[in-house]
Amino acid sequence: MNYHYLIAILFVALDFFGISQSTIWQNDFENPAEWTLNISTGQNDIDANIWVISDAEGGVAAGGCGVAGNGNKTLHVGCQGTWCTGTGATYNAGDGGLGFIYATTNKRAVFASNISTLNSQNLSVEFDYIGIGQANDDFGTVIFSTDGGTTWTNLQTITSATTCANGQGLWTHLSIPLPVSCENSPALRIGFNWKNSNDGAGTDPSLAINNLKITTNIPPDPVANFTLNDNQICQNYCFTFSNTSSDATTYSWDFGNGNSSTLENPQPLCYNLPGQYVITLIACNNQGCDTTSQTVTVLQAPFMGLEFLNGQITSLQPNALYQWLLCPSLTIIPGATSVEYTPPINGEYAVIVTLANGCSDTSDCIVISDLGIQEQVSSLGLFPNPGNGTFSIDSELYNSCEIAVFDVTGRKQDMLLEGNSITIVTASKGLFFVRMKDENGAETVFSYLKE
Structure with a gap:
């Protein structure tokens, strides 16, 4: 598997979702005294492999091939004893029980001080490495402790990488999520185990680690936003709108009329009085809050009162357009478009009133029964x-x-x-x-x- 592509995809994804990465601790092995090496975790023979910090296996950026003596120290597994040849990430895999080489190894290398992750979440441990070894027999494991090194837990086995055309190890970047138990800890420690089964079947390079760090993925800040179907409506009508905020988990609305809401999409949004109102949305997440506002206008609706006097029905809303109707079907009465209407017979009548601002409404039906007609209107006869x-x-x-x-x-x-x-x-x-x-x-x- 090509880890370079995986890491590239990871960073593209982080950028796409607006997630930024912050380093809260790092170590480049330039001060070996910061590490405790070769802590026994099991059987270790006389020719057991050893942890070393030096530039015998020089650190190179991910994607580069292994070199020696470049002045960039790394933590790596080397060999010792009569049968040890070479330096750097070169190890003795043993002789498979023939009795010449005794290289069974179970050793740990750990950072000697506590690492604070207080107020930090979404943690990962990252490092560059080279290593082949032998799967399930000669391999390294990332370990962690949350109690200052008293107890240790395996995090992940380091999978064999690959080599360059010249046979040197290919430096590869690896990022491993840390469990929630590592968050908000004052005493986190990081280390590595190395195991060698002495079966003689392993392949150099053994394992080398460089550019070790602990990072946190910082969620993006919220962005408050909402859209409205219009920026003005008539009195007694309602706005329809949509909350288009991003990366928010909580919402607080102020509608400017004394009403508020904490729903993501409160509906409907209605105003009974004309005027201008400022709608404000505060969108929040764990990173903080963002605020946006829009001003809307509620237009005056026509007054729909009617008066019947001297045989005429009069709309009490002046300076408007009118259309009189026959109730209860609300049939338009052709030509009846003045502020007053003289009904020819008893019955029920209404009017549509439209103001210059475009607001329109239909009155309740008014019953006219005193035009001197003694009988009800009928179609019979x-x-x-x-x-x-x-x-x-x-x-x-x-x-x-x-x-x-x-x-x-x-x-x-x-x-x-x-x-x-x-x-x-x-x-x-x-x-x-x-x-x-x-x-x-x-x-x-x-x-x-x-x-």
């Missing part, structure tokens, strides 16, 4: 109804002394009367009212639909 404009009147009703036809705006219509048959002259289609008044002045009104 006229037939056929609906029809093409010519209809007959029930003979019992035909004795009325006066007959008139009106459209829904109250305009009297021309008609032809032949016996008890009436024809509405106008070519217009729609709803008409036929009013009949008897000799006593009592009125009866019939509705007629011309198709």
Whole structure:
């Protein structure tokens, strides 16, 4: 596996998600006294391998090939005894039990002082290394202690790397996440174990470590943001909006009207009074908070009061556009667009009022019942109804002394009367009212639909 590509992908991912990395401790092995070497953790024979800090295996940046004597010290596993040849990360793998070489090794090298990780989370231990050895027999392990070195725990076995074309080890970078138990610790320590089974099958280089450090991944700061469907609405209407903040975990809203919320997306957002309001969002995470605000305008809605006086319905909202309606169907009354409307018959009426700011509303229906008509409006007594404009009147009703036809705006219509048959002259289609008044002045009104 090519660790260079893995590390490159890791840093690209960190950059993509806005995560920054901070080093809270590092050691480059230039002061060997900071380390305690060759602590026995098991059987160690007379020719056991040893931990050494020197530039016999010189440190090189990840991606470079091993060199010796370059002045950059590393922690590495070397050999000792009669059968030891070479320096640097060169070790004696043993003779497989033939009785000449006794190289069984179980030794530890540890940093001798406590490392503080107080107020730090999301920790990793990172280092550059070369090493082949022998999988499961001659290998190194990263270890850690959270109690100042009293007890040690294996973190991860160091997988064999690779070599360059010249046979030297290829320096490779490795990053290993530390467990949560290492966070907020005043007494963290880091070390390495080396094991050699003496079977004679291992391959140089053994293991060399350089540029050791402990890092923390710092989550990105939150960014507060939200969008609105509009920056102005009419009174009694509501905004729709979306919280588009990033990297936040908590939210605090102030809507500028005395209301607030801690929901991510509180809905709906309504205002009952006109004016300007400042909507403020505070988005937070463990790193801190960010604030953003937008100003919105709530426009005055029309006043929808109605007054009926002297046979006229008047809207109490001046200086507006008007459209009168016939209730309960809210049918538009053609031509009825002034502030006042004179209803032709008893019934229910409403009006749409639109202000210059574009705000519009529809009034409640007002019931008109005192126009002198004694009977309810009915479609009975006229037939056929609906029809093409010519209809007959029930003979019992035909004795009325006066007959008139009106459209829904109250305009009297021309008609032809032949016996008890009436024809509405106008070519217009729609709803008409036929009013009949008897000799006593009592009125009866019939509705007629011309198709």
